[in-house]
Amino acid sequence: MNSYKHAHLLIEKAVSKGVRVYAKTKINGKILKENQTQFFTETGHTVHAQTVIFATGYEAQEEVKGKNAVILSSYAIATNQIADQAKWHDNMMIWETARPYLYARKTPDNRIIIGGLDESTGYLEKRDSMILNKRDKLIKQLVNLFPELENRIWADYFWGAFCCETHGGLPMYPDHPNCYFLLGYGGNGTVYSVTLSQIIMDLNTKGVHEDSAMYVKERHFSKSIVH
Incomplete structure (x- = not known):
């Protein structure tokens, strides 16, 4: 929303x-x-x-x-529009319990949002310096989950943001x-x-x-x- x-x-x-x-x-x-x-x-x-x-x-x-309280930097991408995602079971949201974790979901316009790979930094410059690297890693992680998407997806949008959690x-x-x-x-x-x-x-x-x-x-x- x-x-x-x-x-x-x-x-x-x-x-x-x-x-x-x-x-x-x-x-x-x-x-x-x-x-x-x-x-x-x-x-x-x-x-x-x-x-x-x-x-x-x-x-x-x-x-x-x-x-x-711990301030972290988190990263996400939104892919290009992909009409055929047949192997995505029931359009479920994916959320790992691993640390660092990944989450992924589909959008109404057939994009995939995938994010995570948090870093322990609250400094804006350091966070933003890792955005491109995290973008590429998130694409690789998505292909690992869905190999059929290889060479079919790229990041139309990518960003980093702060998040905060307690120990x-x-x-x-x-x-x-x-x-x-x-x-x-x-x-x-x-x-x-x-x-x-x-x-x-x-x-x-x-x-x-x-x-x-x-x-x-x-x-x-x-x-x-x-x-």
């Missing part, structure tokens, strides 16, 4: 429900205490809040450099009073964020959620819980 358009539609829906949105408002100072939560804007305004939710994605590392795949919980961090880290971060948003909503409206123990710092898991 178009994630940029999707985010804006969510914001529009929130506004229709009464949420006030202040675009391009930079926060350049804050006071976070148990009985006092204030944010100061660059225009001199002060925002008071009972609860703060940080939903800033990887940029949260500028706020709290969590030792549990154990578990949430981050910085010691910020009255604050929650909803960041979408990891390959399944979007799914986890939906779950966590429901937990945060109930904690703030009802004071309790049966699964909040998975988020708070002092987690105690039973043997039946698998993350």
Whole structure:
């Protein structure tokens, strides 16, 4: 999906429900205490809040450099259009559990998107310097999966981007009073964020959620819980 358009539609829906949105408002100072939560804007305004939710994605590392967080560089390509992909079973999405991993899927216009081959670097110049090499490796990996595509595919589009995950795949919980961090880290971060948003909503409206123990710092898991 178009994630940029999707985010804006969510914001529009929130506004229709009464949420006030202040675009391009930079926060350049804050006071976070148990009985006092204030944010100061660059225009001199002060925002008071009972609860703060940080939903800033990887940029949260500028706020709290969590030792549990790792910034990676990931790569992907979109191939030329290929009409005959008969050996692709049921148009399934492919996602390896290996590290580094590969994922691949078909698009409605008969392209193949394949990506992965993550590198442990958060530096823009180093990330971009490897894009062409990763492009060629991804083509080879795709041919390894589907030998019949050899000499029939090339990368019409290719790119690199940062992604962030935690060492154990578990949430981050910085010691910020009255604050929650909803960041979408990891390959399944979007799914986890939906779950966590429901937990945060109930904690703030009802004071309790049966699964909040998975988020708070002092987690105690039973043997039946698998993350």
